Amino acid sequence: MSPVVSAQKIADELAETPPSSAVSLTMSVDNYLDVIRGVVDLFANRRQMDTIYVTATISSDSIRRVLEALDIDSSNVYFVDCISQIMMGATSAQQDDRTTLVESPTMLENLMLKIEYLIRRSQSKDKLVVIDSINSLAIHNSNWILSEFLHILVSGLRSREAYTVILTVEEHSTPELNNLINLVCDHGVRAGKEEAE
Amino acid sequence: MAARTGERDRCVTGVEGLDTILYGGIPRTNTVLLTGSCGTGKTSLALEFLIHGAMKGENSLFISVTENSEKLLANIIPYKFFDKGLIKSGRLVFIDLPIMYERLGLNKSELSMEEIDLLVSSLTSLAEELGTRRLVIDSVTSVCYKLKTSEKIRDFILKISKSLSDLDCTSILVGELPAGSESYSSFGVEEAIADGIIIMANMERRGDLLRTLQVIKMRGTMHSRARYVLDLTPMGVLLVPLLKGGSTA
Numbered sequence: 001m002s003p004v005v006s007a008q009k010i011a012d013e014l015a016e017t018p019p020s021s022a023v024s025l026t027m028s029v030d031n032y033l034d035v036i037r038g039v040v041d042l043f044a045n046r047r048q049m050d051t052i053y054v055t056a057t058i059s060s061d062s063i064r065r066v067l068e069a070l071d072i073d074s075s076n077v078y079f080v081d082c083i084s085q086i087m088m089g090a091t092s093a094q095q096d097d098r099t100t101l102v103e104s105p106t107m108l109e110n111l112m113l114k115i116e117y118l119i120r121r122s123q124s125k126d127k128l129v130v131i132d133s134i135n136s137l138a139i140h141n142s143n144w145i146l147s148e149f150l151h152i153l154v155s156g157l158r159s160r161e162a163y164t165v166i167l168t169v170e171e172h173s174t175p176e177l178n179n180l181i182n183l184v185c186d187h188g189v190r191a192g193k194e195e196a197e
Numbered sequence: 198m199a200a201r202t203g204e205r206d207r208c209v210t211g212v213e214g215l216d217t218i219l220y221g222g223i224p225r226t227n228t229v230l231l232t233g234s235c236g237t238g239k240t241s242l243a244l245e246f247l248i249h250g251a252m253k254g255e256n257s258l259f260i261s262v263t264e265n266s267e268k269l270l271a272n273i274i275p276y277k278f279f280d281k282g283l284i285k286s287g288r289l290v291f292i293d294l295p296i297m298y299e300r301l302g303l304n305k306s307e308l309s310m311e312e313i314d315l316l317v318s319s320l321t322s323l324a325e326e327l328g329t330r331r332l333v334i335d336s337v338t339s340v341c342y343k344l345k346t347s348e349k350i351r352d353f354i355l356k357i358s359k360s361l362s363d364l365d366c367t368s369i370l371v372g373e374l375p376a377g378s379e380s381y382s383s384f385g386v387e388e389a390i391a392d393g394i395i396i397m398a399n400m401e402r403r404g405d406l407l408r409t410l411q412v413i414k415m416r417g418t419m420h421s422r423a424r425y426v427l428d429l430t431p432m433g434v435l436l437v438p439l440l441k442g443g444s445t446a
Contacts (some may be wrong), residue, residue: 118433120432144442156437
């Protein structure tokens, strides 16, 4: 295996997809920071898109700190945080104009409603919705309901001409989960460790 | 401002998801029973229906039975699209029914048939005077407590529905249900007379409490009968389909 895929390469691959695309982004745990830089900074920010970032793995507060550490402008990033409350770590201060809390990652309908709310509120012409990650959502939900959720969510986002990027951690994925994502996504970007040539 | 879909003129509620469920909106002049237990969003939905009506230039009237309208206004979600000018201009009017009871001398705990007629004619005159095209009574259940018998409740709802319909007014009667109730109304009469029934509920699933909405019947239009999950947001009521993979019922 050769080194992980660069942030620029991730952004370039996303840039080749047309609006309304749903993209499955398979990454390695080692490549998380490059993925965030590639998706949020080099892809969305450069195109002046609003990013709706759904956090199911780590809290929005942590992602915000990562963005700060990477020196990435987060003024156009809005969070739907479905992990802080269940971890009992959320305070009222964390729910602000840019962060919406969902009580639990099992409340998938509420997750869709919060995304819908942020899309309606967004003034930006182009929007990107990032699901971080499908593996974390799969911990709390069966594949059946997850499949239904992704189908409705992605169809709705397509009709609003928003990009969807679904993050999958390759080390934690299963063939069932990969099939489920392949059913709703029209492009796949691999940002894991590159295969040796 | 009515959208025309099929045979009947529509009263577009302005709640996008609900209009989609109803294939374009409530058939104009229908009387709809919007029913559910506490905390399900009935009043918010009814208010949004009126605000959107007023914004479209349709005079809208909210008749508050249980809550003082000033308190109600202070508590409603700060809708981003709400303009206080709608109240100043008289497009959106709030009336407290207890004040009306007092003025009409209807202070008794049980109203007679004659007093019901007086109440209906007073409400109708008010709606006519204001040129009302959309009306909400919140809640009709509280009015029914003063009527006591099924005959009187039936008589009141039939008469008020007909009078409002004759005025080309589309109305929502908000009904209150005890938590966990399996019926559509407290007295078992209201749902039989209403042209439409929209039920709002709290649905528990694996410890999560979801607010849901389901259209049970709506005369004059096809409609979805599926259950939807809703959220009350500053952009208004938003709806998404209930995911069936997790449904307990």
